[in-house]
Amino acid sequence: MSSRSRIRYGLSAALLALVGVLVQPSAAASTEPPPSPRPYVHVYGRPYGVAISPDGGHAYVTSGWFSSLAVIDTHTRQRTARIQVGESQDVAISPDGRRAYVTNLSTVFPSVSVIDTATNTEIDRVPVGDGPSGLAVTPNGRRVYVANAYSDSLSVIDTASDKVVDEIKVGSDPVDVVISPDGRRVYVANSGYGTPTSLSVIDTATDKVAGWPGRLGNFTYGLAVTPDGRRLYVTDLTGTVSVVDTATGKVTGGPIPVGRHPKDVVVSPDGHRAYVTNQGSDSLSVIDTSTNKVTDTIRIGGPTRIALTPDGRHAWITQNSSGSVWVIDF
16 A cells, blocks of 8 residues: 555544444433532522412512612523612512512502513502502402501502502501402501501402401411411411401411521412511521411521422522522422
8 A cells, every 4th residue: 555545544443433423322411410509599789579360470579779680590590670660669460470569668659560571571560558568469360459567558460551549447567469360359467566466358349448457466477378268277377377368358377387587478379388588597487287287387587488390390589688589399
């Protein structure tokens, strides 16, 4: 073989060897699972309120110190937007996912920001009562009910016009609001702050106080209603949760001992569990709703508000002190 032929042969062999390496299947690449998303997202600025979009794709977290609303992709757990609002406190999402409503706890201009979730922009700001805190959207999306802690009232916003159409007097220092699944009742936690705490019930057909307003516990704070609308779970900052029969207004379960300073409570979509954030004892209590007993306690630092994904598999929990929102996978 000539030297020129040997060179051509050597180059050809080297090329074939390189191609063989390139087309070799990688066992590691095909069997190694993708990395798990991290269990927290930094939003900074003392996050408080949290809500999940109806499709489960986004989490919305208020950041009062930054006067903003953070938007987080729930799949990648990455922040995708930060929307400037007022001194943000709590957040609720419309049933169709097209709007987010944010209470701005300002003594100068108490208001609710209206967010277009398609463009992540504030499209309106609605003046409400003093000290807007918790809020909820009706199942048909036509009304937003806003608890005004400093004016002892509930503002009713018409979502078609983004105007307040009614102001309802409730108990002392209302801080949280939930709406029955059929949209016929609004339940308000009146925390009292030195005066008797109570629950108010509003008939949405008339926007009048109805049903069974009355005292409950020592420091009523967080509310959650079961998917069938028959029971209401109510946190008391003294360290308990009570269960109220919504037909009679009577306490039928509890008080259930949980951790210190239970701030918020949610009920799973299947109605089998209630989850309670205990800010004072750095924990999350899990309650079996069939027995109204705590079945598990999960350690998590300084939890404040909580929201579940629509499938109930993930809990998004704000941590005021760390500037983060944490995710617990069930």
